[in-house]
Amino acid sequence: MSGPAAGTAAAATTTDVVCLGESMVTFLPSQPGRLADVPSFGRGIGGAESNVACALAAAGHRAAWVGRVGADGFGDHLVETIASYGVDTSAVRRDPARPTGVYFRTAADRGTDTHEVAYYRAGSAASAMSPENVPYEALFAGRILHLSGITAALSPDCLALLRELTAPRPGRPLVSFDVNHRPHLWRGRAEDASVLLELARCADLVFVGEDEAEEAWGIVGAEAIRAALPEPSVLVVKRGSAGATVFASELRPGPRGAEAAAGTAAPAASTDTAAPATSAGTAAPATIADTVTPVPALRVDVVAAVGAGDAFAAGFLSATLRGLPVRDRARHGHLMAAAVLTVPGDLTDPPSRDRADRLVALDDAAWGRLRLAPGWTAADRAPEEVRTP
Numbered sequence: 275m276s277g278p279a280a281g282t283a284a285a286a287t288t289t290d291v292v293c294l295g296e297s298m299v300t301f302l303p304s305q306p307g308r309l310a311d312v313p314s315f316g317r318g319i320g321g322a323e324s325n326v327a328c329a330l331a332a333a334g335h336r337a338a339w340v341g342r343v344g345a346d347g348f349g350d351h352l353v354e355t356i357a358s359y360g361v362d363t364s365a366v367r368r369d370p371a372r373p374t375g376v377y378f379r380t381a382a383d384r385g386t387d388t389h390e391v392a393y394y395r396a397g398s399a400a401s402a403m404s405p406e407n408v409p410y411e412a413l414f415a416g417r418i419l420h421l422s423g424i425t426a427a428l429s430p431d432c433l434a435l436l437r438e439l440t441a442p443r444p445g446r447p448l449v450s451f452d453v454n455h456r457p458h459l460w461r462g463r464a465e466d467a468s469v470l471l472e473l474a475r476c477a478d479l480v481f482v483g484e485d486e487a488e489e490a491w492g493i494v495g496a497e498a499i500r501a502a503l504p505e506p507s508v509l510v511v512k513r514g515s516a517g518a519t520v521f522a523s524e525l526r527p528g529p530r531g532a533e534a535a536a537g538t539a540a541p542a543a544s545t546d547t548a549a550p551a552t553s554a555g556t557a558a559p560a561t562i563a564d565t566v567t568p569v570p571a572l573r574v575d576v577v578a579a580v581g582a583g584d585a586f587a588a589g590f591l592s593a594t595l596r597g598l599p600v601r602d603r604a605r606h607g608h609l610m611a612a613a614v615l616t617v618p619g620d621l622t623d624p625p626s627r628d629r630a631d632r633l634v635a636l637d638d639a640a641w642g643r644l645r646l647a648p649g650w651t652a653a654d655r656a657p658e659e660v661r662t663p
Contacts, residue, residue: 289362290335290595292416292447294408294439295425296400297321297341297356298375298393299348302619306381309390315378319355320620322422322454322584329588329610331360333624335595338362340412342399348374349399359621365412369399381578381618393458395428404431405438413439418591420450421477423470427459433469440476451477451506452587455486467491475505479594481587483512496521500564510590510604512583517571518607520600521564569604570638574612575647581620585610589624598634605634605641616648625651 301315323339330337339361343349345368352374357363375395395401403425413419419439426436440449453470460467467490474480480503487493493502496511496519503509509521589610593603613624624630629651633644 288336289338289416291327291330291418291420291450291591292338292340292413293323293327293420294340294403294413295321295323295422296375296395296398296403296428297324297339297343297352298377298395298398299351300620301376301378303379303381309378309380309392312380317351318619318621319352320377320581322424322452323420324352324356324361325581325584325620326420326452326588326591327361328356328359328621329585329624330592333588333592333610334627335592336362336416338365338412338416340365340409342367342369342403342407344368344372344374344399345370346374348376365409367399367407367409369402372397372399372402374399375401379580398428400425401428401432403428403435405435408435414445414447416447417595418450418479419447420452420587420591421473422452422454423467423473424454424456424459426469426473427456427463430464433465436473440473442476448479449477450479450587450591451481452583453480453482453486453490454583455483455490457489471502474503477506479508479510479591480506481510481512481583481590483514483583485514487511508594508600510607512586513571515571517569518586518604520567520569520604522567522600523564565600567600567604569601569608570642572608572612572641573645574615575645576615577648578618579615581614582611584620585614585624602634606630609633612646613651616646616650623651 298320300318300320302318303309303312304314304316305312321341324341327337327339337360339356343352343366349368353363353366375393375398377391377393377395379392380390421436421439426433440451451474453474455467455470457467471491474482482499484496484499487499491502493499496513499511500509500521507523511519511521513519586607589607590603592610593606598606609630610624613622614620625633636644
């Protein structure tokens with residue numbers, strides 16, 4: 275069986291989250307400086323969607339990554355490394371004609387002028403993903419399907435695939451979409467980043483940064499972003515050091531459409547939301563009001579600002595799967611992001627669930643006093659937590 279209809283019929287919810295996208299081998303510099311001056315690099319992995327899958331698996335969830343890699347040593351390394359985190363990689367496809375993508379980066383913060391990234395991904399195996407060659411049974415086998423705007427930018431076929439996966443249909447899992455606007459990937463394309471708005475409007479849960487909404491769509495401010503994206507049940511607007519603002523109606527991880535109407539949807543993920551979820555890809559009635567929850571970020575001693583957005587998404591999804599309130603979902607996102615911000619690479623072990631739950635339960639004043647430094651995930655308790663009654 276192939277194609278979305280067949281995949282929907284065959285899908286069984288055996289996985290918490292399925293993530294689809296390109297993962298690449300990344301080469302991390304042995305010392306600060308320009309790429310031209312760095313004498314050696316250490317090998318790692320990087321990819322927005324595989325990062326989310328790895329973080330979720332490390333947090334104790336059943337996660338799967340679906341992608342396409344070359345039939346080469348780098349592809350072997352990617353699949354083996356991602357699987358080592360406990361991620362199901364059984365649906366990854368190998369392409370004998372195209373290579374696995376790789377990239378090199380400097381140690382500088384991505385937001386600075388000194389940050390350099392050299393991508394070697396044009397014509398990669400992942401860019402050949404299309405509606406005709408992905409395993410729909412695996413993609414629709416989870417409670418949540420997590421996608422990213424990066425995939426849409428890889429090729430016209432990848433964009434067609436994202437449109438197919440976000441299209442409303444009976445039995446579609448809850449679709450999580452991280453806008454992940456990467457301007458360099460859209461250069462020279464017939465489409466532009468406005469298609470990311472189209473895709474986001476078809477999703478159930480959307481993550482977008484205030485900065486990328488302004489850059490991609492010319493939309494400024496969280497309220498204006500929500501006005502442009504009224505359809506998603508949950509919209510998370512990331513505001514950098516200011517934290518995140520969550521607009522939420524009701525969110526139900528599990529089947530959508532006919533199965534949900536038949537009463538087989540998963541239990542509601544939140545008890546503090548304002549109204550029932552609408553069908554995937556349809557606008558909410560004007561009478562339904564959001565709950566709006568601003569959640570401050572943590573103070574973090576940053577080592578490298580790479581992978582934090584993916585970690586935030588993983589933390590938010592983890593708490594959503596657990597049925598936690600909106601504020602706690604965002605706080606878990608901030609904690610996952612803080613774990614990655616205090617290490618050099620894209621991935622790290624998250625804090626234990628008990629530890630994270632204790633920190634999330636802090637009152638607002640104690641949460642505001644937290645300051646997390648490298649090594650904090652291994653410490654028994656942060657000083658601020660110890661002082662909390």
